[in-house]
Amino acid sequence: MNSLPVQSAKCGMRNGRQLRNAPQPRSTSAALVFLRVLCVSVVISVFSSPAFAISGRDIFEKVHEVSVKGLDHEISMTMVLFDKNGGKRTRTLTSYSKNAAPEAYKALAVFKTPPDLKNVGFLVHARTFSNRDLWAYFPEFKRVRRIANTSQDDSFFGSDLSYDDFTGPANLDDFKFSLEREEVVDGKPCYVVEVTPKTRRKYTRYLAWVAKDLWVQVKIEYYQDRDIYRSGTFKNVRLINGIPTPFRSEMENRKTNHRTELTIDNIRYNTQFSDDLFTQRSLERAGK
Amino acid sequence: MIRSGTVDDGTRIMKSFACYVFMVLSSIVACAPIIYADDLLSMSGRLDLRSVHALQDDSVPEHPSLDGRIKVSAEGTSWRFHSWIEGGWDGSVKGPDHEHGRIMNFADLYQRSTPYLEFKELCLSYSTQALDLRAGIQRFAWGRIDEYPSNDLLNPWDYTRFPRKPLEDRKIGVPSLSASINNGDWTVETVWVPVFVPYRLPLPDERWSGTSIAATMAQIPNAEITVQEPDLPDRTFKNSTIGMRMKYLGTMEWSFNLFHGYDPKPVFKTTSLAIVPIGSSIVIDPGYVPDFHRMATAGFDASFVTGGWSLRAEASYAFHRYVNIRHELWGYPTNPGPGVYPLDPAEEIHDSIDYGIGADYRLFEDGHLTVQGQQTMTLGNVDDLYERKIESILWANLKTTFMNQKIETNMSAAFNPEHNDRMIKINGWYVVSDAWKAGATWIAFTGPEQSFFGRYARNDRIEAEVRYFW
Numbered sequence: 001m002n003s004l005p006v007q008s009a010k011c012g013m014r015n016g017r018q019l020r021n022a023p024q025p026r027s028t029s030a031a032l033v034f035l036r037v038l039c040v041s042v043v044i045s046v047f048s049s050p051a052f053a054i055s056g057r058d059i060f061e062k063v064h065e066v067s068v069k070g071l072d073h074e075i076s077m078t079m080v081l082f083d084k085n086g087g088k089r090t091r092t093l094t095s096y097s098k099n100a101a102p103e104a105y106k107a108l109a110v111f112k113t114p115p116d117l118k119n120v121g122f123l124v125h126a127r128t129f130s131n132r133d134l135w136a137y138f139p140e141f142k143r144v145r146r147i148a149n150t151s152q153d154d155s156f157f158g159s160d161l162s163y164d165d166f167t168g169p170a171n172l173d174d175f176k177f178s179l180e181r182e183e184v185v186d187g188k189p190c191y192v193v194e195v196t197p198k199t200r201r202k203y204t205r206y207l208a209w210v211a212k213d214l215w216v217q218v219k220i221e222y223y224q225d226r227d228i229y230r231s232g233t234f235k236n237v238r239l240i241n242g243i244p245t246p247f248r249s250e251m252e253n254r255k256t257n258h259r260t261e262l263t264i265d266n267i268r269y270n271t272q273f274s275d276d277l278f279t280q281r282s283l284e285r286a287g288k
Numbered sequence: 289m290i291r292s293g294t295v296d297d298g299t300r301i302m303k304s305f306a307c308y309v310f311m312v313l314s315s316i317v318a319c320a321p322i323i324y325a326d327d328l329l330s331m332s333g334r335l336d337l338r339s340v341h342a343l344q345d346d347s348v349p350e351h352p353s354l355d356g357r358i359k360v361s362a363e364g365t366s367w368r369f370h371s372w373i374e375g376g377w378d379g380s381v382k383g384p385d386h387e388h389g390r391i392m393n394f395a396d397l398y399q400r401s402t403p404y405l406e407f408k409e410l411c412l413s414y415s416t417q418a419l420d421l422r423a424g425i426q427r428f429a430w431g432r433i434d435e436y437p438s439n440d441l442l443n444p445w446d447y448t449r450f451p452r453k454p455l456e457d458r459k460i461g462v463p464s465l466s467a468s469i470n471n472g473d474w475t476v477e478t479v480w481v482p483v484f485v486p487y488r489l490p491l492p493d494e495r496w497s498g499t500s501i502a503a504t505m506a507q508i509p510n511a512e513i514t515v516q517e518p519d520l521p522d523r524t525f526k527n528s529t530i531g532m533r534m535k536y537l538g539t540m541e542w543s544f545n546l547f548h549g550y551d552p553k554p555v556f557k558t559t560s561l562a563i564v565p566i567g568s569s570i571v572i573d574p575g576y577v578p579d580f581h582r583m584a585t586a587g588f589d590a591s592f593v594t595g596g597w598s599l600r601a602e603a604s605y606a607f608h609r610y611v612n613i614r615h616e617l618w619g620y621p622t623n624p625g626p627g628v629y630p631l632d633p634a635e636e637i638h639d640s641i642d643y644g645i646g647a648d649y650r651l652f653e654d655g656h657l658t659v660q661g662q663q664t665m666t667l668g669n670v671d672d673l674y675e676r677k678i679e680s681i682l683w684a685n686l687k688t689t690f691m692n693q694k695i696e697t698n699m700s701a702a703f704n705p706e707h708n709d710r711m712i713k714i715n716g717w718y719v720v721s722d723a724w725k726a727g728a729t730w731i732a733f734t735g736p737e738q739s740f741f742g743r744y745a746r747n748d749r750i751e752a753e754v755r756y757f758w
Contacts, residue, residue, distance in 0.1 A: 285368075
């Protein structure tokens with residue numbers, strides 16, 4: 001449960017990437033035609049866009065590596081929700097996560113405040129980065145409820161972060177990547193990568209600013225067609241156990257002007273939690 | 289005999305209630321600095337101020353209510369203490385005239401709730417890697433479907449606000465011992481309730497008694513309805529309740545449930561109708577009292593996710609369940625005058641099968657729909673019952689939030705097609721801050737007098753509510 005607050009990694013594991021052999025021309029004339037087309041294509045591409053030594057997908061694979069390194073963690077965090085009139089609400093929660101090979105990961109998030117959300121929890125068992133089981137627990141009802149995986153882009157408890165932001169890395173193969181340009185953000189040289197989901201999502205694409213030296217996102221903008229609807233920044237990046245970790249994130253809904261600040265209060269990596277922490281029994285006991 | 293009395297004479301009672309609350313709170317506060325320091329203790333609470341506007345002129349009125357709840361948990365490495373105390377003034381205009389203390393007990397069906405104090409939960413638990421042991425006043429949540437789960441029988445219900453209260457609030461915590469053994473994907477939970485705990489009922493002239501023979505008599509001018517507190521089963525181990533639940537977690541989660549104990553669903557036995565004029569009043573004993581019978585159930589529940597749907601289902605077979613025949617057959621005289629009229633037996637024994645399925649579906653962002661259908665099939669000859677061979681409840685709930693959950697709305701509709709009775713509840717909240725929210729609820733019922741929802745057809749109302757959380 002970490003992609004935004006901890007790793008800024010939206011995408012996950014290299015999964016079934018295939019190397020293709022060059023096509024073998026059937027005849028000399030066919031080979032000549034192919035070569036001409038190839039030359040023309042190369043000339044067009046050289047003059048129409050900048051050449052990069054790295055692809056968008058390569059960048060996100062590095063982002064993924066950083067993300068996976070941080071999967072074993074315990075994070076205490078504070079979310080402050082600001083509405084456009086200055087109203088403020090605060091939520092504190094703790095998230096626990098475990099790299100669970102051969103499963104992708106297991107995660108548990110439990111709210112501490114506000115009082116009406118106290119001990120409300122979510123449990124995630126990700127078999128792969130695109131196939132996960134979710135459960136929710138509401139103490140008032142004393143009942144664990146299985147939930148379908150269709151709310152991934154919805155607001156996470158009124159914040160401007162989505163459930164997807166709290167449920168670990170996604171599957172790289174579910175996205176297309178295009179490296180657009182390079183920019184400097186807060187003094188950090190970044191790759192700007194356009195990420196387009198292959199499946200229907202709330203956004204049609206997003207732009208991610210990935211810090212070159214750290215392989216974490218420092219800025220993100222979500223678009224619905226041409227319109228930006230959500231944007232965020234990830235600041236105060238510190239190396240914790242060699243893992244770059246943004247301690248302060250901010251996400252704003254550009255249509256409603258509602259924004260959320262997320263601050264990490266405490267973090268531990270390499271926690272190596274037992275599987276017992278990620279059970280329904282543990283969910284009912286608020287991770288205790 | 290219990291008569292109802294007005295509850296506005298409660299200065300002394302309120303003082304004693306305030307003393308209870310003060311003692312509980314002060315002891316918690318006194319301990320807090322010591323225990324908080326180690327993060328062992330956590331506390332939360334809620335205050336709820338509600339006013340009610342009844343929409344029918346002939347319905348029983350209700351005062352504004354003020355309810356509070358405090359939850360306290362203290363935890364060690366393997367033990368945990370948890371309590372949920374609730375209390376306040378629930379707005380009842382009438383209440384039983386007998387004294388039973390201000391703390392809700394496990395001995396009376398008819399209890400005053402202005403003011404009241406109730407331990408909904410008060411238990412100590414000890415856990416190891418594979419075992420959980422709990423002792424104390426507990427609430428359980430077995431089964432999978434909402435509102436009327438057929439496998440959830442361990443906690444009797446408080447019917448004094450039924451169906452206004454949600455399921456989790458109407459459950460009465462029971463003194464019990466429970467043990468869960470966990471082994472991988474398997475959990476076996478056993479519960480023993482050594483002391484019989486009865487459900488709670490409103491008096492016939494209270495607002496949520498619903499339409500009943502006694503409630504009808506209560507509308508006679510100068511009528512004073514007296515009801516009898518029933519003789520409870522002996523408090524022996526022989527009359528204890530046991531339950532067992534075996535749960536498997538997998539792609540499909542399922543549980544097998546067994547219950548043996550007293551049926552938590554109210555059923556009445558008839559005695560004699562007595563009509564006695566006393567001065568200017570007519571004192572009426574309607575001639576029936578709650579009756580308690582043991583039964584056994586075996587049930588199954590399951591849940592799984594397919595596509596965008598989260599599905600839940602459960603079924604149970606109840607052996608030897610007592611039910612009441614329809615009111616017309618209880619033997620009431622057509623035009624009774626003063627006197628005593630013996631009534632006919634009003635109970636029958638049937639096996640029954642309850643089954644239902646519910647589904648959760650995300651309709652749109654922050655909009656979730658829950659639909660549910662459940663049926664009760666009564667076996668044997670049902671000619672004398674009001675209920676048909678198969679009775680259904682169809683239920684739908686749409687929960688939506690707006691403005692980053694600053695506004696919450698909740699719309700529920702329930703329908704019983706066999707008798708064409710229904711309930712509609714629409715509720716909206718504005719979240720002012722983390723601590724405050726304010727809301728309004730409209731609730732309406734229609735249907736024949738003896739039907740599940742129709743018996744509350746005089747209870748349509750609008751509520752305004754303010755909640756404070758801490």
